[in-house]
Each structure stands twice: as structure tokens, then as C-alpha cells.
Amino acid sequence: MIPHMKILSASFITIITMSSMFLVACSDSLVTTPVKVDTTVIARSDVRADSVVGWVYYSIDGDSVVPSDSASTASWDVCMQYLQCCGKTRNIFIRLNSGNVGVGGTRGAIVKSRFENVKSLPSGTVLRNDDTLSPVIAFIGVDPVWVYQGAPNHTLAPSPDKTIAIKTRTGRLVKFQFTSIYEGAPVTPTQDSPIGYYHFRYANLSQ
Numbered sequence: 360m361i362p363h364m365k366i367l368s369a370s371f372i373t374i375i376t377m378s379s380m381f382l383v384a385c386s387d388s389l390v391t392t393p394v395k396v397d398t399t400v401i402a403r404s405d406v407r408a409d410s411v412v413g414w415v416y417y418s419i420d421g422d423s424v425v426p427s428d429s430a431s432t433a434s435w436d437v438c439m440q441y442l443q444c445c446g447k448t449r450n451i452f453i454r455l456n457s458g459n460v461g462v463g464g465t466r467g468a469i470v471k472s473r474f475e476n477v478k479s480l481p482s483g484t485v486l487r488n489d490d491t492l493s494p495v496i497a498f499i500g501v502d503p504v505w506v507y508q509g510a511p512n513h514t515l516a517p518s519p520d521k522t523i524a525i526k527t528r529t530g531r532l533v534k535f536q537f538t539s540i541y542e543g544a545p546v547t548p549t550q551d552s553p554i555g556y557y558h559f560r561y562a563n564l565s566q
Contacts, residue, residue: 396565405542406557408441415439419465419535419561420527433463436527442540442555451505451515451540453496455525458488464528467495467535469502474522474536479565486526496523504537514548515540524564535561 401422408415409427416425416435425435433456440452456463466486470477480486489495497503504521508514517537526532538544538560542553 396563398562398564400560400562402538402558402560404544404556404558406439406559408439408555408557410441413441415441415557419525419533420529420531431462433461433528435461436463436465436525437535439557444554451498453494453504453537454491455489455495456528458490460489460491465489465525467523467525469495469497469504470522470524470534471502471520472522473520474534474560477522477524477534477564480524480532484524486524512547512549514550514552525561532564532566533561534564535559 403417406415406417406424412427412430414427414430416427416430416438417423418425418434419436421434429435430438435456438454438456438461440450442451454460455467456465466488468484468486470481470484472481487495498505502521504518504523506516506518508516517539521536523535524532525535536559537557539548539558540554540556541548542556544556544558545552
């Protein structure tokens with residue numbers, strides 16, 4: 360082979376080799392590792408609304424109760440109504456901070472499944488802003504999350520077959536469920552059991 364052809368051949372092989380290495384490196388850089396979602400269940404007990412203010416405000420992003428003077432801000436995600444004792448409660452209003460309720464962007468939907476079975480947002484689920492005339496978390500009507508226990512105790516219990524999907528204004532997606540509204544969460548509450556003590560749990564969902 361002519362000497363200068365040997366040089367050109369060697370150069371060509373070097374270029375092809377370097378190009379292959381570059382393509383492999385680029386290919387490796389495009390591989391993304393799925394972000395592991397922390398699915399630890401956070402539980403809160405005996406969260407009580409203020410009788411004067413009439414509501415208690417809770418931040419899912421902050422995992423804590425928000426002062427009532429922040430009610431007009433976007434710092435909370437869910438608010439729960441003060442409930443009257445002794446059989447006087449006729450409705451349970453639970454609101455999300457969005458729509459005509461508040462200035463936040465917290466949206467939600469009811470998922471017809473048990474809490475432990477919900478791993479991600481079911482296909483076709485539409486998260487929407489809250490509306491006082493058509494609340495996401497309804498007491499009666501379509502997909503209520505509460506069940507009337509009837510005689511003799513005439514108590515209310517959260518439906519075990521309903522889970523609330525909530526997406527906060529920061530994009531955090533969780534499954535949320537109330538577990539009791541009675542002080543200490545008795546297994547069998549009565550009409551005389553102190554009411555308005557919210558017990559709930561939530562956990563992150565994969566997106």
C-alpha cells in the first residue's frame with residue numbers, strides 16, 4: 360500500500376472510533392434514572408377547627424396546620440369546618456384552596472378505591488378546582504366521602520372505598536383520606552362522642 364494511503368486509512372479509523380465513543384457517551388447521557396417517590400404515610404390525629412374562625416387550615420406541602428390569619432393566602436391546601444356536637448352537625452364542609460374557595464392552585468378528585476390500593480393517579484382521573492356549589496369533597500350527592508351509620512348511634516364515618524387525590528400548587532400529588540371525625544378516633548363512636556376532631560392520612564403518589 361502507498362505510504363500516504365496508510366496514513367489516511369489510520370486517520371479514518373481513528374475518526375470513526377472517536378465518533379463511536381462520542382455517540383455512546385451521548386446515548387448514556389440521555390438515559391434518565393426514575394425518581395424514587397417517598398410513599399411514607401403521614402397521619403394526623405385530632406386536628407380541631409377553631410370554633411370562632413369556624414375552620415382549620417392545613418398545608419400538605421408543609422405537612423402542618425396553617426394559622427387562620429393565612430386563610431386568604433395560598434399557603435394552605437385543605438380546610439376543614441368546625442363541627443357542632445350533640446347531633447347538631449348536618450353537613451361536613453371540606454374545601455380545597457382553589458376555584459371560588461381560595462387563591463391557591465390546589466386541585467383534587469375522588470378516586471373510587473381503597474387508600475392502600477391507590478399507587479398512582481388512575482387513568483382518566485381529572486383533577487379540578489374546588490367550587491362551593493359543586494365541591495370536590497362532597498358530603499352528599501355524587502361520590503360522597505362520608506357514610507351515615509344510622510341507628511342507634513347516628514354517627515358518620517369516612518367511606519373506606521373512597522380516596523381523595525390532591526395536587527398542590529407546587530405540583531405535589533398525594534392520596535388523602537379521612538379516618539375519623541371523633542375525638543380519639545373511637546372504633547364505635549356514639550352521638551355523644553366529641554365531634555370535629557379530624558383524623559386523616561396521606562402519602563405521595565408517583566407521577
